[in-house]
Amino acid sequence: MEIKVLGPGCANCHKMEELARKAVAELGIDARIEKVSDIAEIMKYTMSTPGLVVNGRLVHSGKPLPDMEKIKDLIKQEA
Amino acid sequence: MDRASHLSGALEFFIYDTLKIFMLLTVVIFIISIIRSYFSPERTRKLLSHKKEFIGNGLAAGLGVVTPFCSCSAVPLFIGFIEAGVPLGVTFSFLIASPMINEIAVVLLWSLLGWKLTALYIGTGLLVSITSGVIIGRLKLEKWVEEYVYKIRTGQGMEAIAPTFTERLLAAKQNTAEILKNIWPYIVIAIAIGGLIHGYVPEDFLLKYAGPDNIFAVPLAVVIGVPLYSNAAGVIPIVSALISKGLAVGTVLAFMMAVTALSLPEMIILRKVIKLPLLAVFVGIMTLTIIIVGYLFNAIL
Numbered sequence: 001m002e003i004k005v006l007g008p009g010c011a012n013c014h015k016m017e018e019l020a021r022k023a024v025a026e027l028g029i030d031a032r033i034e035k036v037s038d039i040a041e042i043m044k045y046t047m048s049t050p051g052l053v054v055n056g057r058l059v060h061s062g063k064p065l066p067d068m069e070k071i072k073d074l075i076k077q078e079a
Numbered sequence: 080m081d082r083a084s085h086l087s088g089a090l091e092f093f094i095y096d097t098l099k100i101f102m103l104l105t106v107v108i109f110i111i112s113i114i115r116s117y118f119s120p121e122r123t124r125k126l127l128s129h130k131k132e133f134i135g136n137g138l139a140a141g142l143g144v145v146t147p148f149c150s151c152s153a154v155p156l157f158i159g160f161i162e163a164g165v166p167l168g169v170t171f172s173f174l175i176a177s178p179m180i181n182e183i184a185v186v187l188l189w190s191l192l193g194w195k196l197t198a199l200y201i202g203t204g205l206l207v208s209i210t211s212g213v214i215i216g217r218l219k220l221e222k223w224v225e226e227y228v229y230k231i232r233t234g235q236g237m238e239a240i241a242p243t244f245t246e247r248l249l250a251a252k253q254n255t256a257e258i259l260k261n262i263w264p265y266i267v268i269a270i271a272i273g274g275l276i277h278g279y280v281p282e283d284f285l286l287k288y289a290g291p292d293n294i295f296a297v298p299l300a301v302v303i304g305v306p307l308y309s310n311a312a313g314v315i316p317i318v319s320a321l322i323s324k325g326l327a328v329g330t331v332l333a334f335m336m337a338v339t340a341l342s343l344p345e346m347i348i349l350r351k352v353i354k355l356p357l358l359a360v361f362v363g364i365m366t367l368t369i370i371i372v373g374y375l376f377n378a379i380l
Contacts, residue, residue, distance in 0.1 A: 010151030039154055039351075043233050047159030048120045049152045062120065063147045064112070064254040070246075 001031040001079060006042045006051035006061075013037075016050040016065055023071045029079060054078040093274050096191075097267060101259070103186050104266075108258050111182040112251035115147040116242065120156055127165040127173070132216055133209070135169040140208040143176030153345070157352045158228050167224065168216020171361065174349075176208035179340040183262065187315035192322065200332060203372050207336065211364045215357075223357035265313040273320035285324045296330045297373035301366055304337025314338045328380050333373030341365055 005020055007013025017035050024031045036042055036053075045051055048062030052074065059074040060066055066074065123146045127139055148156055153174065160170045180201055188197040242250065289296045307314075318331050341362060350358055 008151050008154060013151065039158065040227070040231050042155055043158055043231050047124070047152070047155040047233065048148060049155055062152070064250045064257065067249075067253060 001029060001075075002055055003031050003033045003075070004036050004045075004051075004053040005033065006036050006045055006053060007049040008039065008042070009037050010049075012063065012065060013050040016052060019065070019068060019071050020052060020075075023068060023075055026068075027072055027075060029075070031075070089274060089278055093270060097270055100187065100190050100266060100270070101263070103190050104183065104259065105255060107182050107186045108255045109251050111145075112254040113247055115145055116247040116250060118142065118146045120146055120148050120152070120159070123173070124160055124163045124165060127160065127169055128163045130166065130169055132166075132168065132213060135166060136172040136209045136212040136216070137205075139165075139169045139172035139212065140176040140205045143173040143208065144180045146173075146177070148177070151348065153348050154351050157349075158231050159233060161224065161228055162231065162233055166216055167221055168212045168214070170212075171215045172208045172212030175211055175340055175365065176205065178342075178345070179208065179336060180204045183258070183312050184315065184335075184339065187266075187312065191315060191319035196328065199328075199376070200335070203332065203376070204336065204340075207340070207365070207368045207372060210368050211361075214364050215361065218360065220357050220360060223354040223360075225352055225354060228352050262312040266316065269313050269316035273316040276317065276320040277323060280324060282324055285321065285326055289326055289330060296327065297333050297377065298370050300330050300334035300373065301337040301369055304334045305341045305362075305366070306343060307338050327377045329373040329376030329378070332376055333369050336369045336372070337366070340369070 003020055003024065005013065005017040007016060013035075017033070020033055024033060042049060042051065045053055045058045046061040050060075050062075050065065051058060052060040052066075052071070054075055055078050057078060059078065060071075123142045126142065127135060130138060157170060157174070160173070161167070165173075185197060185201065188200055289300065293299075314335055318335055321334075322328065322331050346358060346362065349361070353361070
């Protein structure tokens with residue numbers, strides 16, 4: 001599974017990355033998490049950061065951030 | 080004895096003010112968070128696409144107030160707007176209104192300075208956003224937008240995912256807790272500083288340098304305000320103390336707008352999408368309109 005966290009590098013984006021890593025660890029799944037900060041790359045998916053992309057599909061964008069349970073659900077749905 | 084009662088009075092005032100502000104903030108941020116969940120940047124972009132001058136700028140300023148976005152999203156948002164055919168001036172009206180008029184500013188102003196001044200701040204804030212946007216639009220500065228902005232193409236997944244109402248409530252609750260957690264120290268410190276100014280700064284001291292008679296007070300307030308990077312939470316309690324010390328309302332409004340609407344980190348972020356001359360024009364126009372607002376209110380109030 002491939003997970004991308006989209007964000008130019010602000011507090012919310014870091015938090016999203018942290019949440020995604022924790023969610024993956026708690027779900028115990030094998031996933032590669034990549035932090036994307038290149039604007040052109042981010043814009044392929046969304047203009048509202050932070051964004052979460054699972055297997056090439058945008059599952060969350062913008063503020064407010066989803067909580068831990070929601071992120072787990074979003075990842076599980078795509079698994 | 081007298082001194083002790085003075086101190087306990089100040090303390091009581093401090094506790095009462097802090098509690099009142101936090102209760103109001105909790106309620107208002109929660110309600111606004113729900114309202115905001117209906118305005119995604121994607122929808123706003125669609126609404127503003129190919130809008131005409133004035134109508135577009137007015138709409139953009141209004142939507143700037145309610146559309147949620149994290150300050151570091153300014154770059155993707157800017158690119159997304161331009162790509163969707165939102166005029167440059169309209170985009171700027173949005174970007175100016177957004178940090179200047181927000182729920183925290185409104186709550187603090189209302190609770191510390193009353194509804195009249197709050198309405199005045201919102202009204203002039205919208206006016207500054209619209210005017211600056213219209214001027215930037217008229218100047219036709221599209222050539223000073225970085226070339227790569229026009230080349231980026233956005234993907235299909237741009238439609239925001241619509242949450243259910245329960246999800247909105249949950250997100251709003253979480254958002255409220257998050258914002259309060261981030262701003263509470265600033266508010267407490269600012270209320271304390273405000274209290275100190277209130278109690279210990281002699282009235283004639285400020286009046287001498289920044290009173291209604293000093294014609295340089297307004298530009299001075301703006302020049303001091305621009306490099307001060309703070310959010311509304313950190314400025315308003317101090318501002319309210321300054322007003323109680325007799326500082327002219329126009330001067331104080333100009334100071335507040337300079338602090339909230341013009342900040343160095345924001346300029347650094349914007350520099351990624353616009354070239355230096357446009358950034359300079361943006362800062363220049365903002366500074367000028369804010370100074371004019373300051374003088375105007377000093378003259379009529």
